Amino acid sequence: MTVCKHAYYSGRVQGVGFRFTAQHVAGGFDVAGFVRNLPDGRVEVLAEGSAEQVNGFLSALAQRMADYIDDSRVEEETPQGVKGFRIRF
Numbered sequence: 498m499t500v501c502k503h504a505y506y507s508g509r510v511q512g513v514g515f516r517f518t519a520q521h522v523a524g525g526f527d528v529a530g531f532v533r534n535l536p537d538g539r540v541e542v543l544a545e546g547s548a549e550q551v552n553g554f555l556s557a558l559a560q561r562m563a564d565y566i567d568d569s570r571v572e573e574e575t576p577q578g579v580k581g582f583r584i585r586f
Contacts, residue, residue, distance in 0.1 A: 501576040502551050504542040505535075506559075508567030515540050515565065516584045519558055523582040526554040533585035545576050 506515070511534050519532040519542055528546040535541050542558070544551045559566065 498547070499545055499576045500548045500551055501530075501543065501545045501574045502555060502571050503574050504544070504555055504569060504571045506540045506542070506562070506566050506569045507538065509565045510540045510562070511538060513562075513565050515562055518561055520582060520584055522558045522561060523554055525557070526550045528554045528582060529579045530582050531579070531585045532582075543574075543577075543579070544582075545579055 516532045516534065519540075523530070523544070526546065527550045528544045530543040530545050532540065532542045542555070544554055546554075555571065559569065
């Protein structure tokens with residue numbers, strides 16, 4: 498069963514390679530979605546896949562970027578059927 502999670506990270510998350518790290522980490526998981534910077538200084542990540550893969554990806558990303566994240570919020574959403582994982586600008 499496919500799940501979709503929308504995560505928002507705040508802290509010093511822009512200008513530190515967060516988006517490129519997210520794309521790299523996503524390559525190790527069977528997930529689709531995107532990562533992008535938001536105008537308010539947060540980073541947004543959308544991930545779809547099996548619950549195990551999405552949770553593993555978000556956990557690995559949070560661990561890799563822990564020094565930069567002050568707060569995060571994750572919301573479950575209806576899967577959108579996205580393909581691939583990419584950086585959105």
